Amino acid sequence: MRKRGVSPLLVLLCFATAAAASDTVKLSVDLRSAPQHILHATTRIPAVPGPMTLMYPKWLPGEHGPTGPIKDVAGIFVKANGKDIGWTRDPKDMFAFVVTVPAGATEIEASLDLLIPTNTEGFSSGASATAKLAVLSWNQVVLYPARAKGDAITYEASLTLPPGWNFGTSLAVKSAGPTVVVFEPVSLTTLVDSPVLAGEFLRTVVLDERPGRRVVLDMAADAKDDLAIPDELLDGYKRLVKEADALFGARHFGTYHFLLTLSDKVSHFGLEHHQSSDDRVRERSLVEADQKQMMLGLLPHEYVHSWNGKFRRPADLMPDDFAAPIDSSLLWVYEGLTQYLGWVLTARSGLRTIAENLDDLAISAAELDARGGRTWRPLEDTATAAQLLYETDDAWGAWRRRVDFYDEGTLIWLEADVTIRRLTKGTRSLDDFCKRFLGGGKGLPEVKIYGFSDVVADLNAVAPYDWGAFLTERIKRRDGGAPLGGIEGGGWRLTYDDTCSPLQKSSESVKEIVDVRYSIGLLLDKAGTVVDVIPDSNAWTSGVAPGMKLIAVNGRRYSKHVLRDAIHATKETPAAVKLLLENDDFFREVPVEVRGGERYPLLARKAEGDDVIGAILAPLAETPYNIDPKSKKR
Numbered sequence: 001m002r003k004r005g006v007s008p009l010l011v012l013l014c015f016a017t018a019a020a021a022s023d024t025v026k027l028s029v030d031l032r033s034a035p036q037h038i039l040h041a042t043t044r045i046p047a048v049p050g051p052m053t054l055m056y057p058k059w060l061p062g063e064h065g066p067t068g069p070i071k072d073v074a075g076i077f078v079k080a081n082g083k084d085i086g087w088t089r090d091p092k093d094m095f096a097f098v099v100t101v102p103a104g105a106t107e108i109e110a111s112l113d114l115l116i117p118t119n120t121e122g123f124s125s126g127a128s129a130t131a132k133l134a135v136l137s138w139n140q141v142v143l144y145p146a147r148a149k150g151d152a153i154t155y156e157a158s159l160t161l162p163p164g165w166n167f168g169t170s171l172a173v174k175s176a177g178p179t180v181v182v183f184e185p186v187s188l189t190t191l192v193d194s195p196v197l198a199g200e201f202l203r204t205v206v207l208d209e210r211p212g213r214r215v216v217l218d219m220a221a222d223a224k225d226d227l228a229i230p231d232e233l234l235d236g237y238k239r240l241v242k243e244a245d246a247l248f249g250a251r252h253f254g255t256y257h258f259l260l261t262l263s264d265k266v267s268h269f270g271l272e273h274h275q276s277s278d279d280r281v282r283e284r285s286l287v288e289a290d291q292k293q294m295m296l297g298l299l300p301h302e303y304v305h306s307w308n309g310k311f312r313r314p315a316d317l318m319p320d321d322f323a324a325p326i327d328s329s330l331l332w333v334y335e336g337l338t339q340y341l342g343w344v345l346t347a348r349s350g351l352r353t354i355a356e357n358l359d360d361l362a363i364s365a366a367e368l369d370a371r372g373g374r375t376w377r378p379l380e381d382t383a384t385a386a387q388l389l390y391e392t393d394d395a396w397g398a399w400r401r402r403v404d405f406y407d408e409g410t411l412i413w414l415e416a417d418v419t420i421r422r423l424t425k426g427t428r429s430l431d432d433f434c435k436r437f438l439g440g441g442k443g444l445p446e447v448k449i450y451g452f453s454d455v456v457a458d459l460n461a462v463a464p465y466d467w468g469a470f471l472t473e474r475i476k477r478r479d480g481g482a483p484l485g486g487i488e489g490g491g492w493r494l495t496y497d498d499t500c501s502p503l504q505k506s507s508e509s510v511k512e513i514v515d516v517r518y519s520i521g522l523l524l525d526k527a528g529t530v531v532d533v534i535p536d537s538n539a540w541t542s543g544v545a546p547g548m549k550l551i552a553v554n555g556r557r558y559s560k561h562v563l564r565d566a567i568h569a570t571k572e573t574p575a576a577v578k579l580l581l582e583n584d585d586f587f588r589e590v591p592v593e594v595r596g597g598e599r600y601p602l603l604a605r606k607a608e609g610d611d612v613i614g615a616i617l618a619p620l621a622e623t624p625y626n627i628d629p630k631s632k633k634r
Ligand SMILES: [Zn+2]
Pocket: 272, 301, 305, 335, 338
């Protein structure tokens, strides 16, 4: 275990020393050809004569995998004293380039092009630029000397923007001309942690205006009208900032930037940074109801990461550089607790109603409860194998399992919250654990590593209990269904109804899927292709599998309405629904027994017990807003 906590004072001292030294690396990036899906970058690195190895970042913080887009690097030239000195790739490391620095040279100049894909799959290495905007992830255009520690090497970065484009970033600006911006020198770790969002249509709104504590929302879109954020959504994000302050009782950043990209032509995901987040959603997410509903949980999740994931980080997710593999087995804390707190803050800030948040929980609880794959793969292995599972799609998800540590983490941390409240008769909660585990600090970026025993110790300090056994049992078990104790102990139960929740309708509309997993066992895409089958469901045992295409239902050409009508007809009388399936070049009609009609997940109040989940989701900040104003209860 390597201790890498650095005090802000130490950061400042290192910064002053390094910035003054002549070994600062100069990186210049030209974004003017971003609309052409190619970036040009030049790095000037201090050097001494002799062999030298240049590295391209491989393991990316927050992506939890070796996702540096080395295959999309082209146009590599290395010069010294103005002459091309060539390079050779290390045959055993695709991310390493060996050069020989000639006599008399004091630096080398390495230039490269980044080829930006148009494929919207994946994370930051996916599509990141359109004709109107670009997200610059510095790790994609930077080289660094082998064995240099990310915190110990200083970079001064500059950026040339297309005419008329503006930008947002958490980096401090040293000087800004009409098109060229020079940023204050920072460590390589901070540079990689500070992406830039740039675009022709860029709008900035301030969520917290207090000097030294600003929280800013930078939005770039493919069209100006996409940026018309409604007042109630803006107010929700302002309340998110207040609710996070109330939850954690401390911040670990000076200024924070949400970098929100609105485009259908970029990859869609969120990536956390210490003082910003790279949040990419569909183009109409601010202005179209279904798209908006699907993005509401994203910014709360990424904001929580500034505390959980950046300030506090598992020791083995904290390598010295970008070349060392990680151990991601504690992602059920890093991502799982973040997912839970993001879900809590989404309701506390009024971004979603409590009813919507309960529907959200019902959808993920039902999905996890039907994960047949939990019989062979414990939750902990979904975290350990995250670098594999992030790369998989929905096919066979119920049997293979996916990155379940997010949503199953929500269930586990909800149960921990409910348990603390029960043990302490409502006087303490997971909020107290959050203040202890994620609060404190000096108010500026720093990293405090932790291990499993630290999590257990802080839980015990809030409410004495056998937390080690509680957590171990839930992350290692391979039997039963999803851990639903938090829902049950919170006064609710997972059940099924024949009506889709509005949230599921939005989900199906935006993702273009048909989800009838809890009746006939199938998840389909818009073309009727089977995406997933619930293990041991009647469809599974009848031989239906991902990749087969549903052509007809009970003799009529497939549409989602024809399928749902056929399932609905089994409500009173069980029946075999006949599925005509195309399997490669062959067709086969498969009868699948269905009983009980349509089934969609929802949470129902239990007949007895307090509504603990309702109490958890009530706002903490001084002014309550998402409860009935006539009610005295909070
Ligand atoms: Zn996350």
